[in-house]
Structure formats: C-alpha cells, structure tokens
Amino acid sequence: MIKSNNIIILLLCLLSANSYAGGLWPELDINDTKLPKESVMRQCYKSLFYAPEQLEAWCDKAYELGYWQALEYIGLHTGDGSRYISELNSRAELGKLDAIFYLAKNYSDGRFVSRNIDKSISLYNQYLNNKTSEEKHLLNSVHKELYLIYKELGNIEKTVEHKKYLEEHDDTKAKNEMLKKQLEEAGVNLNIIE
Numbered sequence: 001m002i003k004s005n006n007i008i009i010l011l012l013c014l015l016s017a018n019s020y021a022g023g024l025w026p027e028l029d030i031n032d033t034k035l036p037k038e039s040v041m042r043q044c045y046k047s048l049f050y051a052p053e054q055l056e057a058w059c060d061k062a063y064e065l066g067y068w069q070a071l072e073y074i075g076l077h078t079g080d081g082s083r084y085i086s087e088l089n090s091r092a093e094l095g096k097l098d099a100i101f102y103l104a105k106n107y108s109d110g111r112f113v114s115r116n117i118d119k120s121i122s123l124y125n126q127y128l129n130n131k132t133s134e135e136k137h138l139l140n141s142v143h144k145e146l147y148l149i150y151k152e153l154g155n156i157e158k159t160v161e162h163k164k165y166l167e168e169h170d171d172t173k174a175k176n177e178m179l180k181k182q183l184e185e186a187g188v189n190l191n192i193i194e
Contacts, residue, residue: 030061037065044070052077081112092123100127101138108145117149124149140169 028035028043044062047055055077062070068087075081085106091099104123107116124142131139147162 030057037062037067040065041067041070044073048073048077075112081106085112092126095130097127097131097138100130101142104142105145108149117153121146121149140166140171143169 044059059070071084088103108120150158
C-alpha cells in the first residue's frame with residue numbers, strides 16, 4: 001500500500017511539474033514569420049532553463065532578429081563564447097558603449113576570454129571617456145568594477161577615486177524610495193510592526 005501511494009505521489013509530482021513547465025515553455029513555432037521578436041527572445045532565454053536542446057535554434061533566430069545578446073546564451077550552453085566575444089568586439093569598435101562594458105567585464109572575469117586586467121581597465125576607461133547621457137545607467141557599474149580591480153591591484157589612489165565616485169553617486173536611497181512608493185501604490189502595507 002505504501003509503495004503504491006509513493007508511486008502515485010511521484011506520478012502526480014511529475015505531471016504537475018510538466019504542466020507547470022508548459023506554462024513557462026509555450027510551444028511556439030520557430031518558423032512562424034508572425035512571431036513577435038520579443039517572443040523569440042524570451043524563448044531563447046527560457047530555453048536555457050526549460051529546453052536546452054532547443055537553445056541554439058531559438059537563440060540563433062533571436063540573433064537574426066537583432067538580439068545580439070542571444071550569443072551569450074549560446075556560449076553559456078556550448079562552452080564556446082567566441083561568437084559572443086566577436087560580436088562584442090565588432091560592436092565595441094563601432095563605439096557601442098554597452099558592448100564596451102560587457103567586453104571589459106568579460107576580460108575582468110576571464111569569461112570566454114583569458115583574463116586580462118589591463119585590457120579590462122582600458123575598455124572601462126574607454127567607456128568613461130565616451131559616455132553619453134543615454135548610457136549613464138552603467139556608470140556606477142563601471143566605477144564599481146574599476147574600484148574592485150584597483151583594490152585587487154593594490155592601487156590605493158585609483159581605488160579611492162572610484163570609491164569616492166560611488167559614494168557621491170549612491171542611488172540606493174532613491175531606488176529604495178521608488179520601490180517603497182511602488183509597493184504602497186500596489187496596496188502593500190510596509191508598516192508591518194505597529
């Protein structure tokens with residue numbers, strides 16, 4: 001009796017897991033010409049978790065539609081990030097700041113390339129020297145990365161320079177206030193202790 005109950009429970013778990021994944025992994029036709037770009041990009045990302053055997057097809061399709069970051073998922077899946085790094089290099093040569101940032105990050109971390117701190121610093125500085133008002137969203141990240149690199153290298157002067165920038169441009173309080181306002185507007189009571 002106990003054995004049959006365990007089998008029933010196991011079957012129920014498997015069935016519910018399949019139905020749950022079905023909602024997270026909708027069956028879309030990759031060849032549907034009317035499929036929105038956003039759906040293709042979502043399938044690329046989701047396939048990393050729910051359908052790895054379909055990842056390359058969905059991510060190549062997303063790349064064809066202009067979602068160049070899809071190459072990163074292919075690199076993560078296959079262990080070969082050469083296409084992603086090549087795309088980052090091409091985009092960085094065109095002055096695309098997001099590509100410069102991610103290329104610098106890859107060199108800093110040694111991800112898909114050999115770790116090269118000097119190259120990373122050079123790319124981060126290139127970002128800082130060419131930033132535009134539209135690209136300010138990564139400024140704190142660039143300064144944080146440079147702070148960590150210089151701290152690791154023991155360059156006190158540069159460490160202090162980037163730490164000072166981070167302290168002067170700390171937007172944590174503003175983000176927390178915005179989150180608090182959004183939660184209150186959604187009807188979430190933040191005054192739990194009364």
